[in-house]
Amino acid sequence: MNNSMIIGQYVPGHSLIHRLDPRTKILIIFFFVITVFFANSVWSYAILTAFAIGTALATRVPLSFVAKGLKPVWFLIIFTFLLHLFVSRQGDILFTVLGFPFYEESLIQGATLSLRFFLLILFTSLLTLTTSPIEITDAIESLLHPLKRIKFPVHELALMMSISLRFIPTLMQEAEKISKAQASRGVDFRTGSIKDRMSAIIPLLIPLFVSAFKRAEELAMAMEARGYQGGEGRTKIRELVFYKKDYSAFLFFLLVIAATIGTRM
Amino acid sequence: MSEQVEFRNVSFRYQEDAPRVLKDVDFSIDRGEWVAIIGHNGSGKSTIAKLMNGLLFAESGEVRVSGEVIGEENVWDVRKQVGMVFQNPDNQFVGTTVRDDVAFGMENRGIPREDMLRKVPESLKAVQMEAYEEHEPHRLSGGQKQRVAIAGVLAVAPDYMILDEATAMLDPKGRQEILETVRNVQQESDLTLITITHDLNEIVAADRVIVMNEGEVWFEGTPREVFSHKEALSRIGLDVPFVAKLTEELRSQGVHVKEEPLNHEEMVEELWNLRSKM
Numbered sequence: 244m245n246n247s248m249i250i251g252q253y254v255p256g257h258s259l260i261h262r263l264d265p266r267t268k269i270l271i272i273f274f275f276v277i278t279v280f281f282a283n284s285v286w287s288y289a290i291l292t293a294f295a296i297g298t299a300l301a302t303r304v305p306l307s308f309v310a311k312g313l314k315p316v317w318f319l320i321i322f323t324f325l326l327h328l329f330v331s332r333q334g335d336i337l338f339t340v341l342g343f344p345f346y347e348e349s350l351i352q353g354a355t356l357s358l359r360f361f362l363l364i365l366f367t368s369l370l371t372l373t374t375s376p377i378e379i380t381d382a383i384e385s386l387l388h389p390l391k392r393i394k395f396p397v398h399e400l401a402l403m404m405s406i407s408l409r410f411i412p413t414l415m416q417e418a419e420k421i422s423k424a425q426a427s428r429g430v431d432f433r434t435g436s437i438k439d440r441m442s443a444i445i446p447l448l449i450p451l452f453v454s455a456f457k458r459a460e461e462l463a464m465a466m467e468a469r470g471y472q473g474g475e476g477r478t479k480i481r482e483l484v485f486y487k488k489d490y491s492a493f494l495f496f497l498l499v500i501a502a503t504i505g506t507r508m
Numbered sequence: 509m510s511e512q513v514e515f516r517n518v519s520f521r522y523q524e525d526a527p528r529v530l531k532d533v534d535f536s537i538d539r540g541e542w543v544a545i546i547g548h549n550g551s552g553k554s555t556i557a558k559l560m561n562g563l564l565f566a567e568s569g570e571v572r573v574s575g576e577v578i579g580e581e582n583v584w585d586v587r588k589q590v591g592m593v594f595q596n597p598d599n600q601f602v603g604t605t606v607r608d609d610v611a612f613g614m615e616n617r618g619i620p621r622e623d624m625l626r627k628v629p630e631s632l633k634a635v636q637m638e639a640y641e642e643h644e645p646h647r648l649s650g651g652q653k654q655r656v657a658i659a660g661v662l663a664v665a666p667d668y669m670i671l672d673e674a675t676a677m678l679d680p681k682g683r684q685e686i687l688e689t690v691r692n693v694q695q696e697s698d699l700t701l702i703t704i705t706h707d708l709n710e711i712v713a714a715d716r717v718i719v720m721n722e723g724e725v726w727f728e729g730t731p732r733e734v735f736s737h738k739e740a741l742s743r744i745g746l747d748v749p750f751v752a753k754l755t756e757e758l759r760s761q762g763v764h765v766k767e768e769p770l771n772h773e774e775m776v777e778e779l780w781n782l783r784s785k786m
């Protein structure tokens with residue numbers, strides 16, 4: 244079975260970025276996204292780009308994996324650029340190719356928008372590349388904790404996420420088993436018209452759903468038998484701790500923000 | 509008081525208009541005892557297990573655990589005392605890793621983190637799974653998952669452990685693993701053990717056996733006594749093990765087998781005795 248599909252994009256490793264607290268990473272990403280929208284000069288963009296690429300290199304994740312994460316959005320990045328280039332007409336005409344005028348302002352706008360896009364996607368993808376899904380779940384639970392006061396079901400949300408993570412591989416194994424069983428009876432999932440293929444999926448989906456419901460019911464009973472009564476008064480074995488490296492990361496990031504703001508026009 | 513689990517004339521049905529699944533069930537289990545409950549599919553074994561830790565409540569009669577009648581108000585206390593392992597290895601594995609799963613019951617009880625970190629490896633050691641603490645469930649065999657489930661129960665140190673057909677979905681190797689684990693656990697702790705099965709081979713090591721049929725207690729006795737009712741057992745849908753069939757066959761051929769041999773070793777022993785007497 245394809246393991247990489249199960250755990251998403253996560254590439255296990257021991258780099259500094261891997262070892263940062265997941266909350267540190269999420270918070271830095273959050274503020275990075277905001278900062279990107281404040282950049283407006285060559286220097287501020289240069290600083291953010293250097294920071295993003297530097298961080299990407301520091302993860303020591305092979306660049307091919309990083310590129311794979313960007314793949315679905317390359318198209319959007321290029322499309323944004325071209326759209327600005329050809330459609331909007333602002334500023335002076337820079338040059339003309341075969342009678343088609345290129346405007347200076349459009350070129351700059353197209354380039355900065357694409358760059359912003361690129362920076363956002365690159366930087367956010369570093370989270371999923373260096374952080375396991377369960378760590379992200381823990382971080383979300385911890386960061387959303389204050390929302391408990393307004394009765395937001397933080398614990399339940401986190402539990403749902405972690406149980407889904409737990410059962411995705413199980414259900415995939417089962418789907419594979421069922422599809423093999425159906426294939427051995429002559430069901431063809433690969434050829435034929437879309438309609439044929441859709442109807443071939445049904446005998447796969449129905450047993451899968453039936454068993455998922457049965458699993459859910461049994462799991463709920465097992466959890467109850469093991470004393471689960473909701474998040475109240477519960478302790479946790481997985482713990483998140485901010486270490487010195489997290490504070491250093493925050494401090495360094497503050498400098499990056501300061502430099503970006505300082506070089507704005 | 510030495511009677512720890514008591515069923516007093518317990519009847520139960522799942523729906524108002526449905527037939528009764530348990531009819532006047534009456535038995536008791538002593539402290540530290542190992543009792544096997546056996547019966548064909550649908551004879552009411554799982555219902556009994558669920559009544560023992562308040563997942564279900566009796567329609568009439570009383571279920572007592574450690575002297576207290578189980579009701580809505582003390583059900584969470586009862587669940588702290590009664591650990592349960594179910595049939596399907598996957599559908600009771602809550603954690604994303606072995607460590608998280610073993611800790612689940614302790615987390616629910618609000619046990620401090622330092623204690624959990626100590627208890628998890630201890631419990632895993634008792635089921636010989638200490639090397640798998642970081643593993644995810646999909647990298648474990650069925651037997652290994654069930655041993656993790658047993659470790660999760662041991663970690664919260666209950667007084668009773670119920671295994672409801674915990675071996676039924678395993679291959680012979682996994683089954684053997686679990687039976688051995690259970691035997692070790694029983695020897696090393698003063699747990700009261702209740703193992704539920706439909707396989708007569710699995711009652712051999714128990715102190716006492718309760719045979720269920722159609723929601724009623726059909727027979728109660730030692731494994732040896734149970735094996736002496738071969739014909740009746742197969743009539744109520746239980747597969748008689750090979751050794752017991754052989755005993756029967758030998759007797760019908762006029763060979764005088766004294767005791768009911770429970771396993772191959774005892775059978776061989778018996779045959780040697782016979783031969784040396786001839």
Ligand SMILES: Nc1ncnc2c1ncn2[C@@H]1O[C@H](COP(=O)(O)OP(=O)(O)O)[C@@H](O)[C@H]1O
Nearest residue numbers: 522523529547548549550551552553554555556
């Ligand atoms: N949730 C349920 N709803 C309705 N009937 C049930 C339910 N669970 C079990 N039963 C019925 O109760 C009877 C006893 O079931 P159970 O205690 O699970 O037997 P066993 O564990 O011995 O196989 C069976 O006839 C079964 O069909």
Ligand SMILES: [Mg+2]
Nearest residue numbers: 553554672673
């Ligand atoms: Mg059952």
